[in-house]
Amino acid sequence: MTLKVYADRMSQPSRAIIIxxxxxxxxxxxxRIDLSKGQHLTPEFQEINPMKKVPxxxxxxxxxxxxxxxxxxxxxxxxxxxxxxxxxDLFQRAKIHSVLDWHHSNLRRGAATxxxxxxxxxxxxxxxxxxxxxxxxxxxxxxxKKIESFWLKGRGRFLLGSSQPSIADLxxxxxxxxxxxxxxxxxxxxxxxxxxxxxWIDDTKNATRPHFxxxxxxxxxxxxxxxxLQSERAIGxxxxxxxxxxxxxx
Amino acid sequence: MTLKVYADRMSQPSRAIIIxxxxxxxxxxxxRIDLSKGQHLTPEFQEINPMKKVPxxxxxxxxxxxxxxxxxxxxxxxxxxxxxxxxxDLFQRAKIHSVLDWHHSNLRRGAATxxxxxxxxxxxxxxxxxxxxxxxxxxxxxxxKKIESFWLKGRGRFLLGSSQPSIADLxxxxxxxxxxxxxxxxxxxxxxxxxxxxxWIDDTKNATRPHFxxxxxxxxxxxxxxxxLQSERAIGxxxxxxxxxxxxxx
Numbered sequence: 001m002t003l004k005v006y007a008d009r010m011s012q013p014s015r016a017i018i019i020x021x022x023x024x025x026x027x028x029x030x031x032r033i034d035l036s037k038g039q040h041l042t043p044e045f046q047e048i049n050p051m052k053k054v055p056x057x058x059x060x061x062x063x064x065x066x067x068x069x070x071x072x073x074x075x076x077x078x079x080x081x082x083x084x085x086x087x088x089d090l091f092q093r094a095k096i097h098s099v100l101d102w103h104h105s106n107l108r109r110g111a112a113t114x115x116x117x118x119x120x121x122x123x124x125x126x127x128x129x130x131x132x133x134x135x136x137x138x139x140x141x142x143x144x145k146k147i148e149s150f151w152l153k154g155r156g157r158f159l160l161g162s163s164q165p166s167i168a169d170l171x172x173x174x175x176x177x178x179x180x181x182x183x184x185x186x187x188x189x190x191x192x193x194x195x196x197x198x199x200w201i202d203d204t205k206n207a208t209r210p211h212f213x214x215x216x217x218x219x220x221x222x223x224x225x226x227x228x229l230q231s232e233r234a235i236g237x238x239x240x241x242x243x244x245x246x247x248x249x250x
Numbered sequence: 251m252t253l254k255v256y257a258d259r260m261s262q263p264s265r266a267i268i269i270x271x272x273x274x275x276x277x278x279x280x281x282r283i284d285l286s287k288g289q290h291l292t293p294e295f296q297e298i299n300p301m302k303k304v305p306x307x308x309x310x311x312x313x314x315x316x317x318x319x320x321x322x323x324x325x326x327x328x329x330x331x332x333x334x335x336x337x338x339d340l341f342q343r344a345k346i347h348s349v350l351d352w353h354h355s356n357l358r359r360g361a362a363t364x365x366x367x368x369x370x371x372x373x374x375x376x377x378x379x380x381x382x383x384x385x386x387x388x389x390x391x392x393x394x395k396k397i398e399s400f401w402l403k404g405r406g407r408f409l410l411g412s413s414q415p416s417i418a419d420l421x422x423x424x425x426x427x428x429x430x431x432x433x434x435x436x437x438x439x440x441x442x443x444x445x446x447x448x449x450w451i452d453d454t455k456n457a458t459r460p461h462f463x464x465x466x467x468x469x470x471x472x473x474x475x476x477x478x479l480q481s482e483r484a485i486g487x488x489x490x491x492x493x494x495x496x497x498x499x500x
Contacts, residue, residue, distance in 0.1 A: 050400050051352065062341055069347035076340050090326050091312055097319035102301065104354035150300050 003028040003074075004058045006048055008035045009218040012112075013067030014055040016174040020071055020167065022211040024081045036123060068100045071167040084164035095160050099151060099168040106146070107175055110139030115178045118186065122229060123222070141190060147172070148194045157203040165207050173204040180219050181226065253278040253324075254308045256298055258285045259468040262362075263317030264305040266424040270321055270417065272461035274331045286373060318350045321417040334414035345410050349401060349418040357397070357425055360390030365428045368436065372479060373472070391440060397422070398444045407453040415457050423454040430469050431476065 005021065005028050007014035021028045033039045033054050040052045049056040049065040056065040059077070064070055075086035087093055113136030117129040147159075154161020158169050176197070179187050191198060205212045255271065255278050257264035271278045283289045283304050290302045299306035299315040306315040309327070314320055325336035337343055363386030367379040397409075404411020408419050426447070429437050441448060455462045 051396070062344075064344055064348055066348045066351035068351050069344055072347055073340065073344040076344075090323065094312075094314055094319055094323040094326075097322055098314055098316040101316035101318050101350075101354070104351070105359070109355070146301070 001060050004031055005029070006031045006033050006045070006054055006056045006058075008033050008040075008054050009215060010035060010222060011054050012174040012178050013171065015177070015215050016067055016167075016170045017055045017057070017070055017074075019174070019208055019211050019215050020074060020085070020170060022215070023208050024074075024078065024085070026074060026078050026080070068103075068167070068171060071171065075167060082164075084162065085167050087166070092160075096166050096168050099159055100171065103168070103172055103175070106139065107143040107172055110136050110141070110143050111175050111178055112136070114140050114190075115181055119182050119226065123226065137190065144176075144191070144194045144197055147200075148196045152196050152200055157200065159200075165204055169200075169204050170208070173201050176201060177216055177219065180216075181223055251310050254281055255279070256281045256283050256295070256304055256306045256308075258283050258290075258304050259465060260285060260472060261304050262424040262428050263421065265427070265465050266317055266417075266420045267305045267307070267320055267324075269424070269458055269461050269465050270324060270335070270420060272465070273458050274324075274328065274335070276324060276328050276330070318353075318417070318421060321421065325417060332414075334412065335417050337416070342410075346416050346418050349409055350421065353418075353422055353425070356389065357393040357422055360386050360388070360393050361425050361428055362386070364390050364440075365431055369432050369476065373476065387440065394426075394441070394444045394447055397450075398446045402446050402450055407450065409450075415454055419450075419454050420458070423451050426451060427466055427469065430466075431473055 003021070003026065005014075005017055007018055007030060009015055009018065009032075018030065020026075033045055035054065039045060040049075040054060046052060048058060048063060051065060053065065055067055055070060056063065057070050057073075059073075064073055072086055075081045086096065114133055115136075116124075117133035117136060119128075121128050151159045156163040158165045159172070160166070160168075162169075176191075179191065182190075253271070253276065255264075255267055257268055257280060259265055259268065259282075268280060270276075283295060285304065289295060290299075290304060296302060298308060298313060301315060303315065305317055305320060306313065307320050307323075309323075314323055322336055325331045336346065364383055365386075366374075367383035367386060369378075371378050401409045406413040408415045409422070410416070410418075426441075429441065432440075
């Protein structure tokens with residue numbers, strides 16, 4: 001039975017799983033769970049993941065959720081996966097676990113909070129929240145600084161000084177790619193000071209082409225949609241301001 | 251060279267590592283890093299963990315931080331550790347990873363935010379924050395509900411229906427034990443509705459005695475200190491109220 005991956009490509013951990021499968025030639029069926037339509041909240045999907053989140057997988061009778069757990073599982077059970085993704089060496093593996101655990105309360109928390117509250121919320125029917133966005137940006141910037149100064153230390157182009165990417169590179173870079181949704185000025189302000197991070201993103205893209213770009217293409221479509229929404233809102237606000245100005249003259 | 255564990259027993263993941271070592275007969279040296287004295291911020295400790303957090307370990311020339319990564323490492327490299335702590339079986343292991351990953355953004359986030367902002371902050375020289383405490387409690391209660399209804403499902407007494415504890419039981423129970431610091435009424439309100447969680451805490455205590463109680467004894471000492479601090483503050487407030495009342499009568 002083919003591996004089934006329940007995912008929404010707008011979710012950064014979903015993209016990491018899909019890219020991992022494609023790069024490693026793992027045969028899988030993608031079941032789209034559209035978050036913007038609330039498909040993760042249906043009773044059918046709760047049978048797959050009671051936490052109502054993507055990604056999740058079903059492999060035969062085995063169900064699993066949480067993207068890092070899934071990446072480790074896939075790297076271990078599919079024989080074609082090259083060792084560098086999740087090395088058998090216990091010391092290298094321990095360091096990868098350390099990056100992945102660190103990620104949850106740092107880069108993930110900062111980036112997801114910032115992008116949701118500064119940009120994405122209206123698409124999910126929620127208001128923007130500048131206070132939450134500012135808090136998210138603080139955690140995000142501190143995390144990027146730690147990636148630049150500590151996790152990318154060493155000779156190699158990838159995390160932990162490796163010469164080839166691991167599941168940690170894939171998970172973290174997919175998270176940072178969510179910043180493509182944000183407007184250019186803000187993205188430049190946040191990422192600009194971290195040249196080594198920018199180079200590492202490119203290196204990870206290059207190591208996983210053409211799948212990386214193909215799986216991320218959805219982001220640019222949503223970005224267009226967001227721009228349209230923002231310009232409609234701006235026109236709405238201008239009209240409403242003109243109306244108020246007219247009324248006050250009357 | 252003996253394994254060195256850098257820890258503060260007031261930190262819940264530090265306690266999980268120490269208990270794990272003691273229960274499994276792992277020879278180690280405990281290096282106390284007193285968080286209340288800012289010892290995690292010294293340049294010496296940053297050589298051990300640049301993220302300035304406990305726990306961290308040094309095993310020969312190998313340094314590691316992030317408690318889940320440490321627990322997995324210890325379970326893999328020390329031959330005396332029983333399989334149930336971190337099973338060799340890939341499917342069981344994947345489920346344990348899933349619990350551990352889930353923990354970061356759910357139970358850990360909720361409990362740590364709640365305890366800090368409702369109770370612990372004054373000991374660290376920070377003010378209490380009722381708004382942040384309420385947000386933390388929401389995440390904490392939702393997490394306890396998920397543990398009760400999902401992770402503890404099945405026949406066994408431990409997470410994932412197991413008959414013996416894993417590193418996930420130890421990590422999550424040490425987190426919940428932090429609630430011992432909170433006043434009884436609040437603790438009862440939060441934990442009371444989750445009878446199965448309460449039983450699981452007892453089962454985990456019993457499976458790791460006497461080390462569990464010994465390592466947690468510090469919590470009860472700090473609780474006494476907190477009570478004293480609270481009653482001094484209450485007296486201070488009463489005096490200041492009486493003074494205001496007197497002044498208004500004058």
